[in-house]
Structure formats: structure tokens, C-alpha cells
Amino acid sequence: MAPTIAPVRTSTDLPTSTTVVIIGGGIVGLTAALTLAERNIPVVVLEKGRIAGEQSSRNLGWIRKTSRHAADLPLAQAADRLWAEMPARVGADVGYRQAGIMFIARNETQMAMHEQWLNGVQALGLDSHLLSRAEIARHVPGVQGQWAGGIYTPSDGRGEPTLASSAIAQAAMAKGAVIIEHCAVRTLSTSGGRVSGVVTERGEIRCEQVLLAGGLWSRRFLGNLGVNLPTLPLTCSVLRTQPMEGPTDIAVGAPDFSFRKHIDGGYIITQRGKLDAFLTLDHFLLGPQFLPQLKAQRSFLKVSMGKYFFNDLKLARRWQPDRVSPFEKVRVQDPAANTELNDDALRNLRAAWPVFEQARIAQAWAGTIDVTPDSNPVIGPVATIPGLTLATGFSGHGFGTSPAAGQLAADLVCGSTPIIDPAPYRFERFA
Structure with a gap:
């Protein structure tokens, strides 16, 4: 059962034009929208399902610098500052606690x-x-x-995924952003060799710039445009306990479990040592690019082939703007939690901290992560499609860095001085 996000009343009216269209209403797209709205730049966010309905509400809520790639640390450091400012910025509690x-x-x-x-x-x-x-x-x-x-x-911390995206969305709309749910973008419109709009299931919106923040769907969207974004899906299972007395407010990660305090007094727990790797056609198409990563992390992956492979295979990889897109056929990627992995995580945790013998499971869910070959995101323009910028492939780190990642994407879209050096996130590094 997926976490329930704080409700947001979004728009139902489709504008005919704007300055920037953001494809994807996850937390990175929403923070980009907030940044643009604060700069008085007209922006429309289009989400095929519900805002934050996929990984943005299903992640662990960790906000960390620890063990990040050195090149990724400036983004994480900038995110720390922005997370601390976020409650005042959006006028709501996003669950941010700098508890370590x-x-x-x-x-x-x-x-x-x-x-x-x-x-x-x-x-x-x-x-x-x-x-x-x-x-x-x-x-x-x-x-x-x-x-x-x-x-x-x-100085590391945590936030609440079920609160943060909603609060950011509300603040963005209050500052002029338009957010429309249940409106999938099928493709881009181009004119004179650059982006001139987007074609949605409800019609076209003209615009000057497009930011693609579509998470695990970004690869399929770009593939229809002839652009190869190398990402593969991995699925993480999570559980939340009922409120209980625990040992600390510090988030703790061990080789085969992790836990962190939830805002309601329970704990968010996962099996850090295992992720489900449900095979898709992309695993075979992209295998060589991911080989070093697969070799290094083979023990962490629970590889299987089943209905996920065939369901994925049924979804079109090429379609016309006047045809129903894959994003309308699957509004929300909602994998079932792996009970075996969750049970293993709780068993390992109880062996290390016996106080968790009292833990009672309140909820369990899973989320699908889009992983790049170097586990760093792509934040930057697509040279072959002027006017298109990407903010995707966050490899499970998107929530923690989202305020800075969204601002960096907004900076690049509107030509402002970037909050940090964007060089580590160039799309061209995969060429």
C-alpha cells in the first residue's frame, strides 16, 4: 500500500501557452517549478498521474552527504541549506530534521x-x-x-516525502505556477529546429523551454524522440512501524538494514543489502554500459524475470502524437512490496537493536528507482533538441538533493548563474 501524500488541489484548466513546461510532478519538478515561480517566470507542471505518486513519496526520506560521490557533494551541500530554509519558504512543515x-x-x-x-x-x-x-x-x-x-x-538529516512535495506544490501554485494532474505529455512540438511546445493527451501547450523531470519514465519519453538515456529500474521495498519508543533520532544504515525516525513516532525500515532487479528489455539493451556497476553490486541485486518484463514489453517504445502514450496506460508505477526483504530487514535490525522486538508494521510499500551507469543524475540540456533540459536519473538520491537539483535545473532553463557547477551532471558524459 503506497504512502498517502497530503492532498493538493491542482488546476483542471489547460493553458494554451506558457514560458516553461515541466514534465513530471515529482519533487524535483516541483522544486524547479517553485524556483521559476519565485522568479516570476510562467511555468506549467504536467503530471500523468498524481503529484509525487511514484518515487517522490515512496523513498526513505534521507537527506545525506555521507558516502556520496565527491562530484555529487556540492549539490548535497547546497540541498542542506535549502532544506533548512524550506519550511519558511513554503510556509509548512516538510518534516525536515537535521538529526544526523x-x-x-x-x-x-x-x-x-x-x-x-x-x-x-x-x-x-x-x-x-x-x-x-x-x-x-x-x-x-x-x-x-x-x-x-x-x-x-x-549535519545530515531527513524529511517526510508525504509532506514535502505537497507543501512545495502548494507554495509554487501560490506564487503563480500551474500544476495539472492526470495530463500526460505525449511528445514535444518543435519549430525552427528547437522546442516550441508539448503535445498532451488534452491538447498542445506552446512554450519556450521544456524541463523533463519524469523519473523512470524519462528514458521511454526520450526514446520516442530518438534520444538514448541510459537508465535501468530497480525496486526498493520499505516498511513503516507503528509509533514506538526507539533508540535514537539519528538515521542508521547497516549493510543489511536501515532505519530512521518517522514524524509520527514510528520508524521507516528497509533492507539496505538487497534491491529487486526485475528484468526488462532495457537490461539487455543497456547491459554493456552498466556492466561495471552490475559487477560491483551483484550481491545487492535480487534479479528475477516475470510479469514485470512482459508488462514492460507491452508498453510502446514508439508512438505518434495523436495516439495514446504509455504514460496514459500506466499512470502510476506501483510495485508490490517484497515481504521477504522487509521481513529480513526487520529481523536483522532486531538482532542489532533488540528494542525493535516491539515494532509492529503499520504499512509496507515499494518504489521503482531510475539508475544511471554512474549513479549520478542527468541535469542539463540535450544538445540535439534545443530548448529541452533534463533533470532525471537520480538513482535513489532525488529526494535528498531535490531543492538544489530543482534550482539547478531552473537555473539552466532560464540562463541564470547555476547554484553549483553542473558539469558532473552533463548528459553528454554517457555519449
């Missing part, structure tokens, strides 16, 4: 990886530091088992 994130290691090999990462980012001035087992116990009392140590970043 800790990763713990079972052996010296895992500990060496944390140490190597920390050494590699020393110049960035992070507050991350290594922990002994005794220090883990001081920060998170009641720990059991043999732990080699950990790494802790007190």
Missing part, C-alpha cells in the same frame, strides 16, 4: 571503505567522522553484536 546519519560496519573491509571515502572528501569541510563501536553505542544505545565501527555526519 550514521553508517555502521560489520568488518574491517567495510570500515576501510568508509575511511577511504572520508579521506577523499577532506577538502570539502564536512563534519563527517569515524566512530568506534563504543561511540556507536553512545549515540544509539542498546546495540548488540560485533561492529567494527562506523561513520557519522551530524
Whole structure:
């Protein structure tokens, strides 16, 4: 059962024109819309289903710098500042709490990886530091088992996916943005060799710029335009407990479980050591590009072939603007939670912190992540289609960096000085 997001009353009227159209009403598209609206730039967000209906409301809510690629850290650091400002900016609680994130290691090999990462980012001035087992116990009392140590970043935090997107959407609309749900974009219109509008299931909207923030659907949308975006889907299963007394407000990640406090007093838990990799045609088409990543993470992937493969195969990869698109056939990607993985996560957590023996499951769900070959997003223009900018492929990190990612995308769309150097996110790196 998917999480229920705070309700938002969006528009039902389709404008004939605007300056910027954003395809996708997830949190990155919404933060971009908020940024543009604050700059008095007319913007329309078009969402095929409900805003934040897919991964934007189904993620873990972690806002972290710890263990990110060095090139991705400036975006995460900018996001920290923007998350802290977000409640005042949108006039609502988005669940942001700067309670820290800790990763713990079972052996010296895992500990060496944390140490190597920390050494590699020393110049960035992070507050991350290594922990002994005794220090883990001081920060998170009641720990059991043999732990080699950990790494802790007190300035990391968390937010509430079911609150944040709704609050950002409300604020964007209050500042002039138009958001329309249940309105899929089928393709782009072009004139004179550049984008001139979008064709939706309800008609055309003329515009000067388009930002594609379509998450896992971006690859299929671009494929219909002859553009190859290399992303593959992975599915993460999650559970939420009923309110309970827990050991800490710090979010904790171990090799085979993680937990963080939920705003209602329960905990969000997942199996960090396993993701479902439901095979699709794209796994075979893109295999060579992902081979290094697949080799490094093979033990983390639960590979299977079943109905997901055939359901995906049924969806068109090419279609005409006057035909029903795949985005109208599947409004929301809603995979079932993997009970086996969730049960395993809770079992492993209880062995480490016995206080979770009292945990009772309130809800379980799953979400599909769009992963790039280097696990970093694409935020930047498509050179072959002037007027089209991408903000997609976030590889499970989109919620945490969304305020900065959305602002960076908005900066690039309107030609402003970018909030951070966009070079690491260039689409051309996959050419």
C-alpha cells in the first residue's frame, strides 16, 4: 500500500501557452517549478498521474552527504541549506530534521571503505567522522553484536516525502505556477529546429523551454524522440512501524538494514543489502554500459524475470502524437512490496537493536528507482533538441538533493548563474 501524500488541489484548466513546461510532478519538478515561480517566470507542471505518486513519496526520506560521490557533494551541500530554509519558504512543515546519519560496519573491509571515502572528501569541510563501536553505542544505545565501527555526519538529516512535495506544490501554485494532474505529455512540438511546445493527451501547450523531470519514465519519453538515456529500474521495498519508543533520532544504515525516525513516532525500515532487479528489455539493451556497476553490486541485486518484463514489453517504445502514450496506460508505477526483504530487514535490525522486538508494521510499500551507469543524475540540456533540459536519473538520491537539483535545473532553463557547477551532471558524459 503506497504512502498517502497530503492532498493538493491542482488546476483542471489547460493553458494554451506558457514560458516553461515541466514534465513530471515529482519533487524535483516541483522544486524547479517553485524556483521559476519565485522568479516570476510562467511555468506549467504536467503530471500523468498524481503529484509525487511514484518515487517522490515512496523513498526513505534521507537527506545525506555521507558516502556520496565527491562530484555529487556540492549539490548535497547546497540541498542542506535549502532544506533548512524550506519550511519558511513554503510556509509548512516538510518534516525536515537535521538529526544526523550514521553508517555502521560489520568488518574491517567495510570500515576501510568508509575511511577511504572520508579521506577523499577532506577538502570539502564536512563534519563527517569515524566512530568506534563504543561511540556507536553512545549515540544509539542498546546495540548488540560485533561492529567494527562506523561513520557519522551530524549535519545530515531527513524529511517526510508525504509532506514535502505537497507543501512545495502548494507554495509554487501560490506564487503563480500551474500544476495539472492526470495530463500526460505525449511528445514535444518543435519549430525552427528547437522546442516550441508539448503535445498532451488534452491538447498542445506552446512554450519556450521544456524541463523533463519524469523519473523512470524519462528514458521511454526520450526514446520516442530518438534520444538514448541510459537508465535501468530497480525496486526498493520499505516498511513503516507503528509509533514506538526507539533508540535514537539519528538515521542508521547497516549493510543489511536501515532505519530512521518517522514524524509520527514510528520508524521507516528497509533492507539496505538487497534491491529487486526485475528484468526488462532495457537490461539487455543497456547491459554493456552498466556492466561495471552490475559487477560491483551483484550481491545487492535480487534479479528475477516475470510479469514485470512482459508488462514492460507491452508498453510502446514508439508512438505518434495523436495516439495514446504509455504514460496514459500506466499512470502510476506501483510495485508490490517484497515481504521477504522487509521481513529480513526487520529481523536483522532486531538482532542489532533488540528494542525493535516491539515494532509492529503499520504499512509496507515499494518504489521503482531510475539508475544511471554512474549513479549520478542527468541535469542539463540535450544538445540535439534545443530548448529541452533534463533533470532525471537520480538513482535513489532525488529526494535528498531535490531543492538544489530543482534550482539547478531552473537555473539552466532560464540562463541564470547555476547554484553549483553542473558539469558532473552533463548528459553528454554517457555519449
